[in-house]
Amino acid sequence: MPPMISVSALSKEFVLHTQGGARIPVFHQLDLEVTAGECVCLHGPSGAGKSTLLRSLYANYKPSSGHVRVVHGKDIVELGSAEPWQVIEVRRRTVGYVSQFLRVIPRVPALEVVAEPARLAGVPDAEAEKRARTLLGRLNIPERLWDLAPATFSGGEQQRVNVARGFALDYPILLLDEPTASLDAANRQVVVALIKEAKARGAAIVGIFHDAEVREAVADRLFEVAAYRRDAA
Amino acid sequence: MSALMLSETVGTPVRQPLMRATGVSKSYGETIGCLDVSFTLNPGEVIGIVGESGSGKSTLLNVLSAQLSPDTGTVEYDLRHKGMSDIFRLSEPDRRRLMRTDWGIVHQNPRDGLRMDVSAGGNVGERLMAIGARHYGEIRAEGLDWLAKVELDASRVDDKPKTFSGGMQQRLQIARNLVTRPRLIFMDEPTGGLDVSVQARLLDLLRGLVRELGIAAIVVTHDLAVVRLLADRLMVMRHGRVVEEGLTDQVLDDPHHPYTQLLVSSVLQV
Known part of the structure; x- marks a missing residue:
């Protein structure tokens, strides 16, 4: 079986034109493969490029050079050269992303925020909503909040809505950026359980987990991003 | 792995575009409106055009929506029963019917629409x-x-x-x-001139309708938050040219062109 995610010779450098053309190299010639059912934890100190790598896997950041390939249905899509609509298709069906912060859409209720990805992927409304209810319930979001827009929710509640949204569809690939950062112990355990279930159904997962307990519970291996600094080798 | 790489394919790229602009330029005497703009719009796709006043974005929208003829270049549209056709070669009645039925134009000032x-x-x-x-x-x-x-x-x-x-x-x-x-809707600063609270409601409404009905849209705005919410793709214009384009979140979160970087960094929060 081919790896679900295959990163080869990926380099990323930011050029800040508004600051005198300053160059910020992040990583250089990075290789990474992630297979189905595997959870890789991006590791390293702050500034090592963990989030940059995770965003590159979602095509949110453009590689300076190198390739990011993902298995999408029967195809393999190279995200750097794919057309925008193809990337959108990959995101709709294959790659889920849980960011650190919920991007709140004015007026859209929490239940709808969570159900949306499944509906956009073609899951019937009733089923998508049922799944959303189950997830919000498991993540201990009080039912009285489900019909409200999450704008006024606490940070932890917003993050749990965000996690629920990320698990609303059984994505073959999941990217998790500190999904437990502002959660209490009980909710951290719920997220751990969700990640384990995703692995069990064969999802390939790449995540940033600062919490050692969570990391040990879910990660199959650590990936040191800092090892790919240009001056590292 | 190597065997798979050889057979590497990307989706099924046979998509019939809805609109295709090729080398579109329009100037007003010495003043440049838009210069050599080319792009393809797929059915159901929402494309945002951003840039400051005078960047040529409204000129481009007016050309694409057949309200203004280009000096050079072509704009083709997938006419029902006819396929891709240059909209400036249609007879006047055909063009009017197209604008009335298959297209919608939302003007910045509701009085114009x-x-x-x-x-x-x-x-x-x-x-x-x-x-x-x-x-x-x-x-x-x-x-x-x-x-x-x-x-x-x-x-x-x-x-x-x-x-x-x-x-x-x-x-x-x-x-x-x-x-x-309509299959395509043109919007020129759809939230311009509205209170912020009213803008949010309108944006949310537009977002829902466009997704629900699967309508393609071309949205001109100077408001990056509007395109973040509505557009799949983004074109950044400056001095009449498209200086950067791509997935909306990619262009906004990882801008490459100096002008796009300036534009993004000038906003308090997108």
Whole structure:
């Protein structure tokens, strides 16, 4: 079986034109493969490029050079050269992303925020909503909040809505950026359980987990991003 | 792995585009409007065009929507039953029919897109009659349905738009444009001139309608938050040229062109 995610010779450098053309190299010639059912934890100190790598896997950041390939249905899509609509298709069906912060859409209720990805992927409304209810319930979001827009929710509640949204569809690939950062112990355990279930159904997962307990519970291996600094080798 | 890499394919790239612009330029005497703009729009895709005043984005929109002829370049559109056709080579009646039925144009100022002396229901119904609807009861029912969709109270159906607030007028203009189920809608600063709270409501509404109906849209704005919410793809214009384009979140979160970086860094929060 081919790896679900295959990163080869990926380099990323930011050029800040508004600051005198300053160059910020992040990583250089990075290789990474992630297979189905595997959870890789991006590791390293702050500034090592963990989030940059995770965003590159979602095509949110453009590689300076190198390739990011993902298995999408029967195809393999190279995200750097794919057309925008193809990337959108990959995101709709294959790659889920849980960011650190919920991007709140004015007026859209929490239940709808969570159900949306499944509906956009073609899951019937009733089923998508049922799944959303189950997830919000498991993540201990009080039912009285489900019909409200999450704008006024606490940070932890917003993050749990965000996690629920990320698990609303059984994505073959999941990217998790500190999904437990502002959660209490009980909710951290719920997220751990969700990640384990995703692995069990064969999802390939790449995540940033600062919490050692969570990391040990879910990660199959650590990936040191800092090892790919240009001056590292 | 190597075997798979050899057979590497990307989706099924056989997609019939809805619109294709090739080398579109338009100037006003010495002043450049837009310069050598090319792009392809797929069905159901929402594309945002951003840039500061004078960047040529409104000129481009006016050319794409056949309100202005380009000096050079072509704009092709996937006409029903005819396929890709240059819109500036159509006969005047054919072009008018296209604009009335398959397209919608939402102007920044609702006064440019509404008939201010005709009732709200009439503004919506008129578009239906223009494409052949004749049954009064059905037209009125459809009109009321659309007023509800854009969250206008049914009790206002017989009122004239001049008695409406700016936000209500803009929502009525959207209903008037969407009632004929166009495949493509052009929007010029759709939230310009509205209070922030009204903007959010309008954006949310537009986002829902565009996704629900699968309409393609070309949205010109200087507001990056608007494109973040609405657009799949983004084109950044400066001095008449497209300086950067790509997935909306990619262009906004990882801008490469100096001008895009300036634009993004100048906003407090997108």
